[in-house]
Amino acid sequence: MHSSFTRLQNVFGFFTTVAFVLGAFIAATDLGSTRSPSGVIKTDNIQVVKGRPHYYSSKKEEYAIIRFSLEADLSSLFTWNTKQLFVYVTADWTGPGNTNNSAVIWDSIITNPSADHLQNIGPVAMKKLKRSAEGKSIAPERGILKLKNQKPKYQITHPSGKIAETADVTLKLHYNVQPWVGLLTWNMDKSFGAWNATKGGISDRFTLPALKSKDSKDKNSAKNKNKTKKP
Structure with a gap:
C-alpha cells in the first residue's frame, strides 16, 4: 500500500x-488578441549643460535635457490578462565606430483597474482610480497618452563626458506588457500574427546643440546689460 x-x-x-x-x-x-499600438513623438526643447547630472556624480560632465511631446494609443495592449504596462522613451544615436547608444529619458507605469492596489500612490489619487474603474475589467483609456512639453525624468550622459553636437539622435517609444500569467513581451520591430509592430513612435533625427562656453555667456550678459542702460 x-x-x-x-x-x-x-x-x-x-x-x-x-x-x-x-x-x-x-x-x-x-x-x-490584436495589438496595434501607435504613437507620434517629437522634440520641443533641447539643451546641453555642463555640470553634475546626478547628486552622486563626482565630476562635472556634459549632459542633455530633452523636452518632448507624445501622443500614443496603447489601448490595444490592455486585455483581461494585462497586469500593467511599462512605457518608456529612449534617445538613440550611433557613436564613433558604429556603436549604438540608447538612453532612457522618461518612463511610466500604467496599471489595469484590477491592479490599482499595486500602485504606490496617495489615497486621493487611489479613490479617483477606483472610481474611474468601477464596473470595468479593462480600461482602454489608460493606454491613451497625451504629453506636451514633457520634462524628462533622466538626463543623457556619455562615458566620455562629452555629448554636445551629437548628430542623428532620435527619440523612440517603447513598451513592456506585464501579464498576470505568462511571459513579459516588448514592442516589436516586425509584426507577428495578430501583434502588429508599433506604427510611428520614432521622432525625426536631430542634432544636440553645442555647449555654450563661458565667454559666450559673458558676452550675452554684457549685451543684455547694455540694452538695459538708458542713453
Missing part, C-alpha cells in the same frame, strides 16, 4: 500539472 506521504506527493504533482497547463492556456490566449 502507498503511504500517506506518497499519496500527498501524487496529489501535489497532479495539482501542479493542472496549474501549469491552465497557466499556459491563459498565456496563449494573448496570442489571439
